[in-house]
Amino acid sequence: MTIMKRIPEAELMTDEEQAIAYANADFEEPHNHFIELLKESVGHVIPESGLAVDLGCGAADISIRFAKVYSAYQIDALDGAEAMLAEGVKAVNTSGLTQRINLIHAYLQETTLADRNYDLIFSNSLLHHLHDPMVLWNAIKSAKGDPSVFIMDLMRPGSDAEVDALTNKYAKDEPEVLQRDFHNSLKAAFTPDEVISQLSAVGLEGFNVLVVSDRHLTISSK
């Protein structure tokens, strides 16, 4: 079977128009799905209160949803793009969660997770942006203590026709900039087998890799 070649996209979402469109898009279904799957996979092992970090938080929608469900958590929400963080600041202010969500401008390659005692590391849709996926796995591997981990991302379809079909199914009513982003993101994403190899290379082979929808996979600690 031939595997469609990965075409990386820009790592940081630095474009203001793109950031505004992303922040205003309707992510209700996939982002609620993220929280439900997080609960199912690591909800039973994380402490009731604690410190979490959201890697590649973007406009902070996932951080906010997490904070509302896990009401005794503090969250460090980190992103390398100022344009996205600016949208995150607005959303966190509106949500009234400024005391619990700490937005941090940081490039993952230059950040250590070894300075703070995180109970949970989570991330949505960051992995496919990274030119070198090992940046994420090395950061997780070097985290202090033994945090639980829950990651969700897109997975790369087998063909251009499938990319077009998924773009049409899920993004056809979105602004053109988001349709283009979703299309490019599907092509930049990793396959489950590639993720399994990445985890094995860094010594995280105990993690679970699951296909959870026609376009998403999750990676979680046991």
Ligand SMILES: C[S@@+](CC[C@H](N)C(=O)[O-])C[C@H]1O[C@@H](n2cnc3c(N)ncnc32)[C@H](O)[C@@H]1O
């Ligand atoms: C598709 S968005 C996802 C945002 C958010 N997690 C969500 O689900 O709504 C990916 C985010 O990762 C950020 N990002 C990509 N590469 C990064 C890196 N190397 N360090 C920090 N942030 C990064 C981008 O700037 C962007 O905001």
